[in-house]
Amino acid sequence: MEIENSSSSSLKLFGSWASSYTHRIQLALKLKNLTFDYIEEDLSHKSPALLLHNPIYQKVPVLVADGRPIPESLLILHFLDEYFPHNPRQLLPKSPHDRAAARFWAHFTDDRLGPAVAAVFASSGDTQVAAVDRFRSELRLVEAELTDGVFAGRRFFSGDQIGFLDIVLGCGSYWLAVFEEVAEVKLVDAGVFPRFHAWLRDFEEQDEVKAIIPSFGKLLGYARGLRKILLGGGGGEADNGGGAVAGVEAGDMGKLQ
Amino acid sequence: MGNEEQVLLLSWRASVFGLRVQIALEEKGVAYTYREEDIFEKSKLLLESNPVYKKVPVLIHGDKVVRESLIILEYIDQVWDKHGPSLLPADPHRRAQTRFWADFISKKIYDSGRRIRHSKGIEKEEAKEEFMRHLKILEGELGEKLYFNGDSFGFLDIALITFSCWIHTYETFGGFSVKKECPKLMTWVRRCMERESVAKTLPSPLQVYQIACLVKKKLGFE
Numbered sequence: 001m002e003i004e005n006s007s008s009s010s011l012k013l014f015g016s017w018a019s020s021y022t023h024r025i026q027l028a029l030k031l032k033n034l035t036f037d038y039i040e041e042d043l044s045h046k047s048p049a050l051l052l053h054n055p056i057y058q059k060v061p062v063l064v065a066d067g068r069p070i071p072e073s074l075l076i077l078h079f080l081d082e083y084f085p086h087n088p089r090q091l092l093p094k095s096p097h098d099r100a101a102a103r104f105w106a107h108f109t110d111d112r113l114g115p116a117v118a119a120v121f122a123s124s125g126d127t128q129v130a131a132v133d134r135f136r137s138e139l140r141l142v143e144a145e146l147t148d149g150v151f152a153g154r155r156f157f158s159g160d161q162i163g164f165l166d167i168v169l170g171c172g173s174y175w176l177a178v179f180e181e182v183a184e185v186k187l188v189d190a191g192v193f194p195r196f197h198a199w200l201r202d203f204e205e206q207d208e209v210k211a212i213i214p215s216f217g218k219l220l221g222y223a224r225g226l227r228k229i230l231l232g233g234g235g236g237e238a239d240n241g242g243g244a245v246a247g248v249e250a251g252d253m254g255k256l257q
Numbered sequence: 258m259g260n261e262e263q264v265l266l267l268s269w270r271a272s273v274f275g276l277r278v279q280i281a282l283e284e285k286g287v288a289y290t291y292r293e294e295d296i297f298e299k300s301k302l303l304l305e306s307n308p309v310y311k312k313v314p315v316l317i318h319g320d321k322v323v324r325e326s327l328i329i330l331e332y333i334d335q336v337w338d339k340h341g342p343s344l345l346p347a348d349p350h351r352r353a354q355t356r357f358w359a360d361f362i363s364k365k366i367y368d369s370g371r372r373i374r375h376s377k378g379i380e381k382e383e384a385k386e387e388f389m390r391h392l393k394i395l396e397g398e399l400g401e402k403l404y405f406n407g408d409s410f411g412f413l414d415i416a417l418i419t420f421s422c423w424i425h426t427y428e429t430f431g432g433f434s435v436k437k438e439c440p441k442l443m444t445w446v447r448r449c450m451e452r453e454s455v456a457k458t459l460p461s462p463l464q465v466y467q468i469a470c471l472v473k474k475k476l477g478f479e
């Protein structure tokens with residue numbers, strides 16, 4: 001049975017306000033103009049419903065579509081394209097090779113880039129210096145791909161409009177400026193990463209992105225509380241910071257699920 | 258549409274990930290050239306085609322490079338969509354579930370299996386416990402179905418069956434019996450082994466064991 005539009009489908013999103021993974025789905029739903037119910041999860045006291053819908057990983061986001069749960073943000077993004085095939089805003093590219101490339105770099109983002117950022121944020125001193133080096137070498141791979149790889153010449157990874165990979169990489173990249181301030185470290189030098197810098201600026205200018213991403217101030221407060229805890233200071237004064245942190249391990253902070 | 262172009266697969270004969278790609282290509286009846294990589298001395302072509310991870314498998318289709326086994330499987334399914342049944346189910350919910358479990362296998366089964374082979378003492382015991390726990394979860398997912406995909410062999414079956422030739426190795430390194438603990442899974446393995454694509458692709462358990470011993474030695478885990 002083909003579901004044409006969300007007025008005949010029920011969508012429920014379990015998420016957390018500071019989780020980039022949740023933002024990915026909120027942004028996708030906005031781009032697709034789909035209505036949904038949102039349930040904010042306290043990550044230190046996860047609801048029975050969340051645990052029921054995602055017993056294996058017990059994480060947000062989880063999308064429940066017509067009563068059936070889909071966990072893992074990348075899977076949800078694929079699902080939304082496939083469940084609403086006539087929706088004009090398809091997130092993944094059509095061509096098999098473009099799809100494979102987008103999926104590869106999405107995998108890279110979660111597998112390598114995210115943890116590299118987390119390592120910077122969770123460390124200080126010499127350890128942090130090494131972590132920053134590592135992050136920069138990972139980002140250089142993305143920059144290279146934007147410069148003369150598969151995505152060369154494009155404004156966004158998907159072309160003229162934001163799509164799957166923009167959403168995946170973008171929802172999370174706004175943390176970079178936050179971490180730069182809180183951890184007092186330079187991560188994205190516009191001179192060294194001109195294309196990534198330009199892409200991120202354009203991504204953050206999109207109306208739908210502005211509507212979804214929490215304010216810089218709010219993210220800053222959250223990050224300050226988180227860094228205190230990661231560096232062993234205790235606290236957690238940030239809004240929901242204590243709650244969000246309980247589900248977080250140092251070195252895996254980038255996940256924020 | 259370009260599916261007449263040359264297909265080259267860079268892989269390694271005991272790679273659970275590379276073997277997935279071979280089975281998928283066989284299932285779709287796609288002619289391809291196989292190039293064996295020495296994982297301790299990677300070829301220039303491999304390093305240039307996958308500079309980010311420097312790993313097999315890599316599929317080179319004409320001038321296009323595809324990396325990561327599950328991504329390659331979806332690529333194959335899409336490009337050769339007119340060749341035999343789809344590897345992924347049609348229903349979006351089931352597709353999401355399939356992808357979820359395939360990813361679970363790639364991470365959890367592979368990781369705990371590797372730790373069984375290369376660790377000692379408490380770490381090894383923990384790895385064994387995790388490994389069996391994950392297999393039992395998968396056995397639960399199989400349920401009473403003939404295949405993970407339902408009545409027909411598909412994506413998720415391909416994702417897991419390549420580990421079957423490694424079972425003897427895990428059992429020997431770990432000192433436990435997978436076969437005794439997961440009889441339903443073993444029945445499924447035997448059923449999959451009746452498929453030509455699987456039977457002609459998978460190395461024998463003994464070959465895998467010999468390779469695993471060599472790898473362990475070379476990595477200095479003795």
